[in-house]
Each structure stands twice: as structure tokens, then as C-alpha cells.
Amino acid sequence: MQVIRTLIVDDHAIVRTGVKMLLGKKEHIEVVGEAADGQEAIEKALSLQPDLIIMDLSMPPGKNGLEATRELKKSLPETHVLILTMHDDENDLFRVVQAGASGYILKNAIDSELFSAVDAVLRGQVYLYPSAAKSLVEDFLEGVKRGEDLSKYKLLSNREEEVLVFIAKGYSNKEIAEILHISVKTVETHKSKIMDKLDLQKKHELVAYAIKKGLLSLE
Amino acid sequence: MQVIRTLIVDDHAIVRTGVKMLLGKKEHIEVVGEAADGQEAIEKALSLQPDLIIMDLSMPPGKNGLEATRELKKSLPETHVLILTMHDDENDLFRVVQAGASGYILKNAIDSELFSAVDAVLRGQVYLYPSAAKSLVEDFLEGVKRGEDLSKYKLLSNREEEVLVFIAKGYSNKEIAEILHISVKTVETHKSKIMDKLDLQKKHELVAYAIKKGLLSLE
DNA sequence: AAAAAATATCAGGAATTCCCCTGATATTTC
DNA sequence: GAAATATCAGGGGAATTCCTGATATTTTTT
Numbered sequence: 428m429q430v431i432r433t434l435i436v437d438d439h440a441i442v443r444t445g446v447k448m449l450l451g452k453k454e455h456i457e458v459v460g461e462a463a464d465g466q467e468a469i470e471k472a473l474s475l476q477p478d479l480i481i482m483d484l485s486m487p488p489g490k491n492g493l494e495a496t497r498e499l500k501k502s503l504p505e506t507h508v509l510i511l512t513m514h515d516d517e518n519d520l521f522r523v524v525q526a527g528a529s530g531y532i533l534k535n536a537i538d539s540e541l542f543s544a545v546d547a548v549l550r551g552q553v554y555l556y557p558s559a560a561k562s563l564v565e566d567f568l569e570g571v572k573r574g575e576d577l578s579k580y581k582l583l584s585n586r587e588e589e590v591l592v593f594i595a596k597g598y599s600n601k602e603i604a605e606i607l608h609i610s611v612k613t614v615e616t617h618k619s620k621i622m623d624k625l626d627l628q629k630k631h632e633l634v635a636y637a638i639k640k641g642l643l644s645l646e
Numbered sequence: 647m648q649v650i651r652t653l654i655v656d657d658h659a660i661v662r663t664g665v666k667m668l669l670g671k672k673e674h675i676e677v678v679g680e681a682a683d684g685q686e687a688i689e690k691a692l693s694l695q696p697d698l699i700i701m702d703l704s705m706p707p708g709k710n711g712l713e714a715t716r717e718l719k720k721s722l723p724e725t726h727v728l729i730l731t732m733h734d735d736e737n738d739l740f741r742v743v744q745a746g747a748s749g750y751i752l753k754n755a756i757d758s759e760l761f762s763a764v765d766a767v768l769r770g771q772v773y774l775y776p777s778a779a780k781s782l783v784e785d786f787l788e789g790v791k792r793g794e795d796l797s798k799y800k801l802l803s804n805r806e807e808e809v810l811v812f813i814a815k816g817y818s819n820k821e822i823a824e825i826l827h828i829s830v831k832t833v834e835t836h837k838s839k840i841m842d843k844l845d846l847q848k849k850h851e852l853v854a855y856a857i858k859k860g861l862l863s864l865e
Numbered sequence: 866a867a868a869a870a871a872t873a874t875c876a877g878g879a880a881t882t883c884c885c886c887t888g889a890t891a892t893t894t895c
Numbered sequence: 896g897a898a899a900t901a902t903c904a905g906g907g908g909a910a911t912t913c914c915t916g917a918t919a920t921t922t923t924t925t
Contacts, residue, residue: 438754439732439753439754440753440754440755440756440757441661441664441665441668441730441753441754441755441757441760442660442661442664442753444664444668444757445660445661445663445664445665445667445668446660446664448664448667448668449660449663449664449667511660513658534658534659534660534661535657535658535659535660536659536660537659538659538660538663541660584899584900584901585900586900586901587900587901593850595816595853596850596853596854597814597816597848597849597850597851597852597853597854598848598849598850599848599849599850599882599883600882600883600884601881601882601883602848602850609901609902609903610902610903610904611882611883611903612902612903612904612905613901613902613903615883615884615885616901616902616903617901617902618883618884619884619885619886620900629816629817629818629821630816630817630818631812631815631816631817631818631821632816633816634814634815634816634862635815635816638862643853643857643862803871803872803873804872805872805873806872806873818910818911819910819911819912820909820910820911828873828874828875829874829875829876830875830910830911831874831875831876831877832873832874832875834911834912834913835873835874835875836873836874837911837912838912838913838914839872
């Protein structure tokens, strides 16, 4: 059997080693490299040309797992990407699949599930843990039924996401206005559009959203 | 050599397995149990009576690693606790040491450091990674110099920490008041005392503090 | 045990800020 | 050329912030 050359991307060394050792149990898998952030992941992937990349979704500094995946799939469409994530979030699922990843598995998963996921991904299948698959199918069916209500999954604009992060971090409108060199009124507009687009009512829901998305990284 | 019976506490299964496999390399270490949160950690520790507990500092649901450590050291003072944490924070260091843990190591650490830490802790020493030890010594010396300025490291009261979490999560004063069944005025008082005690000026600093402390967990 | 400090609760008032509504314009993107 | 984006504004009511000040309970220190 062909040896699967694998790259592991996670910002925590011990987590990387853990995954590496887990995968090391399988003789047909060889870990050829590690990366600690999205940028490094892209560089290493280009030089190492791995068959499989296991990537953490939320990596604070700079490029996160999703952006890295999107970029990687452009240059290396044949490389399979398996996303490892902290939390089960339906919205992530869509983004991850759209970004071209072949699988989505929780860090909370049991070890055997990781192996199943790797196997499935290498066979060219898409692996999603059962409940994720269920919600994907449900949403797809719903979308078809009532004529493409995909608006919910539309992304925020760059500016809006930028503002969202500041809001979630607890910056006041005034502070954000100063930082971005725009008026408070503009900040308010962005905020209200964000709330609209994400269908949120309360600020704490917005914060929860940002946390889930891994936007509240620590610098 | 005596076999060291070890309990691993982390809310992510894959991280637990990773640490378990890392430790499994050493013949004198036996992982006798795992726990996913502070409460479970306490229960398992009491029934398993391990020699060493490797504990994640930030665990969302209910009891976090710090509280669990504090409680554990009461009932099992002989058990060594090695804290595994995401981020390097000087304040955590003090709390961790005060809570009775024997070591503090970053998840970002290299594997050999984990082994050094385990060895040191088992010999009854306190293990801190180099920069942590440095800041601890520096602060100690500073404290001695200008007559005990330990007030900065005083803990918030339970109620204050409770309120802090809600604030950081983006709840409004009114919402917090309703949730805790107290008046808005009381919430304001707590908030201002928190800002005073932590010497913070802006709300986003408070949020950053909460993030660092791992108080903004996702449910 | 008595005194002191910390904790948890609440209030009034004034200035500031936020929230929500409508509405506008220039640029970019599709 | 229509849609999305990014910018700004006015106005009014709600909420927050910042100040002082109060009281009862608990904890700690002397």
C-alpha cells in the first residue's frame, strides 16, 4: 500500500504531537511535516506536496485554517484537507465544505473516528461526523424546498468582519471609529448590518458568534 | 522504579489521547484515567488516587482547572498537579502556584519539556518553564522591594468573577441583572469594582483579561 | 472577642454613549 | 444597470458610565 504523506497544522505543539502519534499507529501514514499557522501551512504544503493535510480550523495569528484551506486548494487541488475543530458549528460546516476541505472532525472525537475520517478522505470521500452530515443534509433539503435561502450563509464583508471583531472584543463604537478612522455613525451602520446578516438580536450572541468563529484570538 | 499512576484532564478527547500517548513512551508512567472537566477530574482523582494529574487550565463547563486543583489539593495533598495551559500569562502563574499546582507548562511546549516537567514534579519540585520562572522571581523581588504590592494579584470575589464573565460575553447590565436577580445598580457596582481591582480602563481590556483567563468558554 | 476589611446589595443624578429608525451618496462588483 | 459595499447624518429614547453614598452580612485580622 502507498504511504500517505501527511502534514499536520495546529498552533499547539503538544496537540500536533498528539495527532502525529495517533496517526503514527498506522503504518501507511507518514507525517512529513508540521506547521503552526496558516501561512506556514501553505509554505510547507507547497514544498512537501503532502497527500493529506490535517488542519486546525481556528488558528489566531494571521491566516486561519479556513483561509489556508481555500488558498491551498487553488494550488494543490489534489491534496486532501481534513479539518480538525474545537466546536461543532453548522455554519463552519458550510464554509469548510465550500473552502474545499474533505472532512470535518471535532477535537472532541474519539480516536477511531479520526482514523475513519482519514480513511474516508483518502478514498476521496467527504467525511463529516454523523450529526454534521445530518444537519448538512437537512439544510440542503430545506434550501431546495423554499427556493435557495442561502442568504443566511453569506459572508460578512471584510469591513464588517473587521468591525465585528472589535465589537466582540469589547471596543466601544467610539473607539472603533477612531481606530478605523471612520465616524461613529458608520460603525453603527456596520454593526446593524452585521446583526441583520447574522440574524442576531443581542450583543452577547454576536460575541458568541465571534468566539465560535475563532475571531477572538489572543495576541 | 515505581510506576507513576497518572490522570489526564482536558476537555478535548484528541488532546487527551495525544498527551496519553506522549506519556506512554515512558515505561514508568501509566495513565490510569481521563476526565473531560473539573468535576469529573475531582471524582476520578478521589476514586483512582493517582500520583500525578495533568490538567488543562481552561475548561469551560463548570469547574475549571484552577478550581479543580484547589479542591483536589485539599483532599489529596500528596497528589501532584501539572497544569497544561494554552497561553502564557503571568497572573495565571500566581494563581496556579497558589492553588497548589506543582507545575505550569504551555501546550505550545515541545515534548521534551513535558517530560522534564513531569520528572521535576514527581521529584517534588515545582516546574515552570524558563520565562515563567523568571517572571515569578522578578515579581517576587519587586514585591519585597516595595513592600508587598500583592493587591494586584488579589482575586476577584466569586460574584465579581461571575459578573465579569457575563460582561465579557457581551451581556448588557440589564441582562446580567435579570439573570442574577439583582438590580442594574448592583451590576454597575460589581463592574466598577472589577475594573478597579484589575486596574483596567476600557471594556475591551476586561474582555482581553477574560479571554486570557479562559473564562470565555463556548457552551 | 472586638475591630477592621471585604462582600453584596441598592440608590440618585448627570453626562455620555448606544440603539434603532430613516435616508443619502460614491464606489465597486456582478 | 442593479446589487452590494462603505461611508455619513439626524433624532429620540434607552442604556451605560461615573460620581457619591448607604446598609447588612461575612471574613479576616488584631
